[in-house]
Structure formats: structure tokens, C-alpha cells
Amino acid sequence: MNPVPALAATGIGKRYGRRVVLERAELTARPGEVTAVVGENGSGKTTLLRICAGVLRPDTGHVTRLGRTGYCPQEPALLERLTARDHLVLFGRAAGWDRARSLADGTRVLRAFGFDGQDRTPVRHLSGGGRQKLNLALSLLGDPDILLLDEPYQGFDHGAYVDFWDCVAAWRDQRKTVVVVTHLLAELWRADQVIEVPACSAR
The missing domain is CATH 1.10.8 (Helicase, Ruva Protein; domain 3)
Known part of the structure; x- marks a missing residue:
């Protein structure tokens, strides 16, 4: 039986003025699993991860997190x-x-x-x-317990990039919940599940 999700985001919606960024987005991730989040540029992947991390409030929907959360934004703060x-x-x-x-x-x-x-x-x-x-x-x-990583390897050389994915495998073995936003489709075999964030039709 699959463990209870450590992270569950349901019915997530977000807009900025007239621009709809997310519409009924869903993301469920469990301990000991790696989830890859993919989608077109501008589809709202980063916005969804920020909402899951609790640094941005959704307009609709709900997020449940079980455990301490670590968030790596795409742009270092x-x-x-x-x-x-x-x-x-x-x-x-x-x-x-x-x-x-x-x-x-x-x-x-x-x-x-x-x-x-x-x-x-x-x-x-x-x-x-x-x-x-x-x-x-x-x-x-x-x-x-939960790692939310938004394209965290940008600027890494090849060796550090390989080391990153080795660390992801180790975190999985430690029963952490790992969510990685990525545009590198060749690496999706490393994930236990892949969630695609569709581009919103209403902009």
C-alpha cells in the first residue's frame, strides 16, 4: 500500500489580473518517491511549487504538507x-x-x-x-522531510549535475519526498512519477 502523501495540492488556481497562471492544478507526492514536474515555459510550474512551499497563496485550492519543507527557488535569494x-x-x-x-x-x-x-x-x-x-x-x-526543488542544478558543471541526481537517489532512500521541476526530459527516468502542468487556455 502506498504511504499517505506528504504533499497534496488540489484544485490550485492562480491568476494575476486577467492572466490565468494555474487552473485546477494538482500535485500529490509521497515519502520515498521522486516527482518530476514538467510543462511548457510559462505553464505555471514555478508558481505551483511556490504555492506548495507556502510562499505564495493560491486563489483557489488547498495544500497539505506533512513534515518540514525545504524549498530551493529557481532564482537564488x-x-x-x-x-x-x-x-x-x-x-x-x-x-x-x-x-x-x-x-x-x-x-x-x-x-x-x-x-x-x-x-x-x-x-x-x-x-x-x-x-x-x-x-x-x-x-x-x-x-x-519534503524537498521542493525548482530547476536547482542551473549553472552546474557536468560533474556537479551528476552529483545532484546521486543526491536525489539518496534522499529517496532516506524516505524524503522529493519534487523537482525540470525541463530536461531525458532525466525523467530518474523519477517515480511525472506530473505535467498544462498551459492554461485562458490568458
């Missing part, structure tokens, strides 16, 4: 003058961890993607790939 270490401490404390654990766990994740978490370089001087690796690491602080 970083503080330009701070270093990676500063971010790990700041976001780790927000997740309920002390400084030592935040640095230890965050640095371990960064190093898994080939990024030296001890680097004292301000974020504004990092490459696009470095910023995205930090963005992903921050979403993992607090050991979330």
Missing part, C-alpha cells in the same frame, strides 16, 4: 555582501540549528557539489553555479 558561511549560519538558525551544526551540515552538502563551504568570498563574487549550489544547500538545512 541571497545576501550579496555575506559569504557562504554567513548564509549557512543565518539560514541554519532559522531552521532551528545552532552555528556548529549549520556549518558542519551545510559545508558537507556544498562539498558534495564541489564547492568549498569554508570560502570567505562574498556571494556577489560567486559564479552562477556557485550561487546555485549555495541556494540548494540552504534548502536542505533543518533536515526537511
Whole structure:
């Protein structure tokens, strides 16, 4: 028997003025499964994930989450003058961890993607790939049960990209609920289920 869904979004609708972004969108994800979310550009994939993460309110529908949620947005929301270490401490404390654990766990994740978490370089001087690796690491602080990842590998080199999917497999083995927005259809074999967000007919 399939476990109870850790994430269930039903009847999700969202519009901005006259522009309909989502209409009766659905997403259900379970522990120990990887869900890939696909769709045309502008179909509302990012909007749906933001609603599932609780950072955006839907106009219609309901979202249920069971467990702590980690959200990796497509565009990193970083503080330009701070270093990676500063971010790990700041976001780790927000997740309920002390400084030592935040640095230890965050640095371990960064190093898994080939990024030296001890680097004292301000974020504004990092490459696009470095910023995205930090963005992903921050979403993992607090050991979330649900991972909502919006094209989290943008800017990764090939090695880091492969490492990312190896981590996804490990998170699945840890019984985490993993949802990945992706446009790379060749990688869909890595997912347990694929959900397509259709483009709305009413714009």
C-alpha cells in the first residue's frame, strides 16, 4: 500500500489580473518517491511549487504538507555582501540549528557539489553555479522531510549535475519526498512519477 502523501495540492488556481497562471492544478507526492514536474515555459510550474512551499497563496485550492519543507527557488535569494558561511549560519538558525551544526551540515552538502563551504568570498563574487549550489544547500538545512526543488542544478558543471541526481537517489532512500521541476526530459527516468502542468487556455 502506498504511504499517505506528504504533499497534496488540489484544485490550485492562480491568476494575476486577467492572466490565468494555474487552473485546477494538482500535485500529490509521497515519502520515498521522486516527482518530476514538467510543462511548457510559462505553464505555471514555478508558481505551483511556490504555492506548495507556502510562499505564495493560491486563489483557489488547498495544500497539505506533512513534515518540514525545504524549498530551493529557481532564482537564488541571497545576501550579496555575506559569504557562504554567513548564509549557512543565518539560514541554519532559522531552521532551528545552532552555528556548529549549520556549518558542519551545510559545508558537507556544498562539498558534495564541489564547492568549498569554508570560502570567505562574498556571494556577489560567486559564479552562477556557485550561487546555485549555495541556494540548494540552504534548502536542505533543518533536515526537511519534503524537498521542493525548482530547476536547482542551473549553472552546474557536468560533474556537479551528476552529483545532484546521486543526491536525489539518496534522499529517496532516506524516505524524503522529493519534487523537482525540470525541463530536461531525458532525466525523467530518474523519477517515480511525472506530473505535467498544462498551459492554461485562458490568458
